[in-house]
Amino acid sequence: MQAKSYAKVNVFLKIAGKRDTYHELVSRFIRVHSLYDEFSFVKTNRKAFNIIGDFGCKLESNTVYKAYNLIKHMKNVEDFFQEYSVKIDKNIPEFAGLGGGSSNAATFLLMANKYCNLGLSKDELCDIAVKIGADVPFFVYEYDSANVTGIGEVVEIFDEELLDIKTITPDIKCDTGKIFTHFREHFYKEICKEEKEKLLNMKSIDILKELNISEANDLYEPAIMAEPLLEEYAKSNWYFSGSGSSFFTINEEE
Ligand SMILES: C[C@@](CO)(OP(=O)(O)O)[C@H](O)COP(=O)(O)OP(=O)(O)OC[C@H]1O[C@@H](n2ccc(N)nc2=O)[C@H](O)[C@@H]1O
Numbered sequence: 415m416q417a418k419s420y421a422k423v424n425v426f427l428k429i430a431g432k433r434d435t436y437h438e439l440v441s442r443f444i445r446v447h448s449l450y451d452e453f454s455f456v457k458t459n460r461k462a463f464n465i466i467g468d469f470g471c472k473l474e475s476n477t478v479y480k481a482y483n484l485i486k487h488m489k490n491v492e493d494f495f496q497e498y499s500v501k502i503d504k505n506i507p508e509f510a511g512l513g514g515g516s517s518n519a520a521t522f523l524l525m526a527n528k529y530c531n532l533g534l535s536k537d538e539l540c541d542i543a544v545k546i547g548a549d550v551p552f553f554v555y556e557y558d559s560a561n562v563t564g565i566g567e568v569v570e571i572f573d574e575e576l577l578d579i580k581t582i583t584p585d586i587k588c589d590t591g592k593i594f595t596h597f598r599e600h601f602y603k604e605i606c607k608e609e610k611e612k613l614l615n616m617k618s619i620d621i622l623k624e625l626n627i628s629e630a631n632d633l634y635e636p637a638i639m640a641e642p643l644l645e646e647y648a649k650s651n652w653y654f655s656g657s658g659s660s661f662f663t664i665n666e667e668e
């Protein structure tokens with residue numbers, strides 16, 4: 415009972431409008447095949463739900479615990495997790511814009527669905543996923559590349575070749591809420607319909623050839639305002655993922 419829980423990067427991330435205290439996104443998410451947490455269910459008979467691993471948060475805040483609470487009333491889930499613990503060997507840095515916590519929640523839902531025979535469809539899992547976090551639905555669908563809109567709940571597969579992504583994560587923690595506040599107060603703009611249609615239909619590789627780091631991600635400049643030291647990492651042909659702090663580039667074959 416093992417699985418890989420992959421990281422993601424946002425090839426582009428544009429804001430389309432406001433929804434209550436949140437912002438609607440238009441984004442291309444791609445999975446990073448070279449960066450993943452190793453996930454397994456291991457027999458421990460702890461008699462209580464338990465996660466083994468190193469996290470920067472308490473059990474109650476763990477996305478996997480939140481996912482468990484949403485499904486524990488189903489079938490044999492509670493009994494199963496008295497017998498088995500969730501073990502996560504973390505490789506994806508936290509607070510990094512790589513979606514590690516979201517990916518873990520999705521992997522947990524997918525594995526629980528399989529090993530507890532819950533019989534939930536992807537759409538049913540997605541209904542649970544949105545309650546945990548904005549990026550969880552993307553990981554539930556297990557697409558290598560997808561257009562993601564709304565707050566993150568609309569996920570449409572994008573058919574393209576897999577890119578070889580390299581990431582670096584400065585030792586700077588980016589607070590997503592603070593970065594959105596800077597965006598709203600100092601940089602607010604909305605993507606126009608034509609630009610949205612154009613980006614959603616372009617291959618990731620072409621988007622990255624056409625746009626620079628600021629053009630590709632509306633949260634980059636607000637992130638620099640919040641964490642000025644980030645700018646030292648902004649090299650040519652490197653891009654910014656989510657609300658940071660990770661940068662990424664593509665290893666292109668010659
Ligand atoms: C913007 C993305 C793109 O991938 O950034 P990363 O987390 O990957 O860096 C995500 O959708 C982030 O989603 P997530 O990380 O779940 O955000 P949350 O913790 O729910 O949000 C923290 C705070 O950021 C603001 N927020 C978040 C998402 C959003 N679409 N609009 C917002 O305005 C809200 O003020 C919210 O209270």
Ligand SMILES: Nc1ncnc2c1ncn2[C@@H]1O[C@H](COP(=O)(O)OP(=O)(O)O)[C@@H](O)[C@H]1O
Pocket residue numbers: 469470471475476477478507508509510511512513514515516517518519590656658659
């Ligand atoms: N299973 C988990 N793995 C990593 N971070 C988690 C997890 N559960 C909760 N978190 C918390 O989620 C926040 C960061 O989320 P994460 O998805 O790792 O990064 P980001 O949102 O920057 O992409 C941190 O507050 C972290 O402590």
